[in-house]
Amino acid sequence: xxxxxxxxxxxxxxxxxxxxxxxxxxxxxxxxxxxxxxxxxxxxxxxxxxxxxxxxxxxxxxxxxxxxxxxxxxxxxxxxxxxxxxxxxxxxxxxxxxxxxxxxxxxxxxxxxxxxxxxxxxxxxxxxxxxxxxxxxxxxxxxxxxxxxxxxxxxxxxxxxxxxxxxxxxxxxxxxxxxxxxxxxxxxxxxxxxxxxxxxxxxxxxxxxxxxxxxxxxxxxxxxxxxxxxxxxxxxxxxxxxxxxxxxxxxxxxxxxxxxxxxxxxxxxxxxxxxxxxxxxxxxxxxxxxxxxxxxxxxxxxxxxxxxxxxxxxxxxxxxxxxxxxxxxxxxxxxxxxxxxxxxxxxxxxxxxxxxxxxxxxxxxxxxxxxxxxxxxxxxxxxxxxxxxxxxxxxxxxxxxxxxxxxxxxxxxxxxxxxxxxxxxxxxxxxxxxxxxxxxxxxxxxxxxxxxxxxxxxxxxxxxxxxxxxxxxxxxxxxxxxxxxxxxxxxxxxxxxxxxxxxxxxxxxxxxxxxxxxxxxxxxxxxxxxxxxxxxxxxxxxxxxxxxxxxxxxxxxxxxxxxxxxxxxxxxxxxxxxxxxxxxxxxxxxxxxxxxx
Numbered sequence: 001x002x003x004x005x006x007x008x009x010x011x012x013x014x015x016x017x018x019x020x021x022x023x024x025x026x027x028x029x030x031x032x033x034x035x036x037x038x039x040x041x042x043x044x045x046x047x048x049x050x051x052x053x054x055x056x057x058x059x060x061x062x063x064x065x066x067x068x069x070x071x072x073x074x075x076x077x078x079x080x081x082x083x084x085x086x087x088x089x090x091x092x093x094x095x096x097x098x099x100x101x102x103x104x105x106x107x108x109x110x111x112x113x114x115x116x117x118x119x120x121x122x123x124x125x126x127x128x129x130x131x132x133x134x135x136x137x138x139x140x141x142x143x144x145x146x147x148x149x150x151x152x153x154x155x156x157x158x159x160x161x162x163x164x165x166x167x168x169x170x171x172x173x174x175x176x177x178x179x180x181x182x183x184x185x186x187x188x189x190x191x192x193x194x195x196x197x198x199x200x201x202x203x204x205x206x207x208x209x210x211x212x213x214x215x216x217x218x219x220x221x222x223x224x225x226x227x228x229x230x231x232x233x234x235x236x237x238x239x240x241x242x243x244x245x246x247x248x249x250x251x252x253x254x255x256x257x258x259x260x261x262x263x264x265x266x267x268x269x270x271x272x273x274x275x276x277x278x279x280x281x282x283x284x285x286x287x288x289x290x291x292x293x294x295x296x297x298x299x300x301x302x303x304x305x306x307x308x309x310x311x312x313x314x315x316x317x318x319x320x321x322x323x324x325x326x327x328x329x330x331x332x333x334x335x336x337x338x339x340x341x342x343x344x345x346x347x348x349x350x351x352x353x354x355x356x357x358x359x360x361x362x363x364x365x366x367x368x369x370x371x372x373x374x375x376x377x378x379x380x381x382x383x384x385x386x387x388x389x390x391x392x393x394x395x396x397x398x399x400x401x402x403x404x405x406x407x408x409x410x411x412x413x414x415x416x417x418x419x420x421x422x423x424x425x426x427x428x429x430x431x432x433x434x435x436x437x438x439x440x441x442x443x444x445x446x447x448x449x450x451x452x453x454x455x456x457x458x459x460x461x462x463x464x465x466x467x468x469x470x471x472x473x474x475x476x477x478x479x480x481x482x483x484x485x486x487x488x489x490x491x492x493x494x495x496x497x498x499x500x501x502x503x504x505x506x507x508x509x510x511x512x513x514x515x516x517x518x519x520x521x522x523x524x525x526x527x528x529x530x531x532x533x534x535x536x537x538x539x540x541x542x543x544x545x546x547x548x549x550x551x552x553x554x555x556x557x558x559x560x561x562x563x564x565x566x567x568x569x570x571x572x573x574x575x576x577x578x579x580x581x582x583x584x585x586x587x588x589x590x591x592x593x594x595x596x597x
Contacts, residue, residue, distance in 0.1 A: 019133040034057075077122075084122075134287070182223070343412075350411075352374040353409055356408070382550050
């Protein structure tokens with residue numbers, strides 16, 4: 001069972017509706033048994049009692065049971081589809097939010113989980129969960145009915161029924177482990193296929209594609225063997241439970257037959273008990289069968305809930321995060337709280353990290369440990385430091401993509417958690433370290449920053465960042481399609497497009513991660529001049545490994561050992577450039593900190 005899944009409204013509705021239908025079906029079984037037993041007993045005793053009422057009750061019970069079976073299928077299908085759609089939306093929202101913060105699952109994992117993984121929830125949500133509810137309630141109710149008819153038979157049935165959970169747990173634990181292992185292999189297989197397709201041109205160029213075919217065949221064979229292992233356990237479980245059910249009916253039938261011979265029990269109750277007894281075990285047997293059928297869905301549900309609820313997965317990684325301005329009940333997507341305050345303009349309000357502690361799973365030392373930094377209104381701060389120091393994490397914290405374990409991020413003295421995060425991000429222009437281009441036209445990608453921008457403005461900004469050559473080489477100009485089915489762009493061209501997009505946004509706070517990466521010196525100089533003009537009057541935090549970028553800075557800050565250290569408090573020249581080069585790893589050492597930032 002995955003308890004976190006029960007918190008989903010669509011799942012609860014599906015279980016409740018299916019459980020009610022199952023209860024009605026169980027009641028029809030009792031009516032059917034009593035009516036049929038009465039008819040048979042009357043026919044054998046040749047009484048003058050009118051059989052029509054019993055026939056009508058029997059026909060009605062058969063009809064109700066048939067309708068319940070049909071309705072259960074419809075409700076299970078609709079309920080599972082609604083639950084899957086809800087989970088898929090929240091999963092993708094969580095994945096996008098996490099990816100925006102610089103983490104998240106790989107594309108192969110996301111595709112496997114959102115596709116085949118959630119599709120496997122049909123059996124789990126539509127059948128397994130309702131059957132588990134029925135297995136916990138219907139057998140006890142039917143045992144009570146049998147007890148009212150013949151209490152010795154009820155004791156026998158109850159004794160055998162108590163053995164079902166024991167055998168179910170023994171076999172089910174093994175099945176659960178095998179299903180989890182199999183799902184891990186499915187995810188690994190998906191990642192492998194995605195990686196191979198991405199690198200197919202390189203593999204073909206180096207003549208390694210044949211080896212990849214062999215690796216795919218090996219992975220597929222491992223997946224097949226894991227599937228067969230799961231099926232073996234499922235068949236074993238079904239055999240054990242069916243044997244127990246058959247033995248229990250025999251244990252009830254033999255004493256009843258002997259007591260009928262002695263006359264200590266009447267025929268009608270005895271027949272009713274024999275009809276109801278197999279139905280006692282049916283919900284448990286069905287739940288067991290559905291558990292094994294839906295084991296893959298259960299494993300996928302656990303992975304999906306790890307992402308949605310921001311809890312560690314089996315590998316110890318945080319799959320999702322209920323960060324700033326987000327509600328854990330609604331997943332990691334941004335949520336505007338009813339009482340959220342409107343943020344102030346960061347060009348007029350200070351933006352600060354105060355005593356922030358931030359940790360990442362698998363990392364012994366915290367990324368930030370009591371770190372404090374204030375960006376004053378209109379100030380341009382350049383942030384440097386060795387790789388892995390946490391510079392991109394600082395940007396994620398300021399954007400609200402991540403939340404500190406301790407301390408706070410404030411805007412004008414107000415905690416970011418108390419602000420309208422959507423409104424806050426509208427003040428910000430963001431350039432990530434690894435910018436993404438969407439499948440679409442060049443203009444579409446640029447207008448993500450400003451949907452109202454005219455074509456002339458797009459051309460102007462592209463020219464400022466050295467993208468004029470890119471525009472000329474694109475057939476169709478701004479309407480040229482990029483990405484899938486269109487023009488493939490180099491790392492430098494991608495950087496220019498992303499930088500142009502950042503400059504297009506009418507923002508008061510610019511968060512730029514490596515704005516001059518992948519650019520030659522001449523293009524870098526042109527880009528820095530464009531940035532100088534664009535940043536006038538705005539606040540900015542610029543992460544860089546390029547010493548030339550410090551010419552934009554009012555202050556240069558080094559991030560190391562979880563703390564911010566001031567390198568300079570004013571514009572400087574070659575001396576600080578050398579220090580920045582060292583801080584970025586060029587010399588392998590950090591400059592001595594002058595004072596905490």
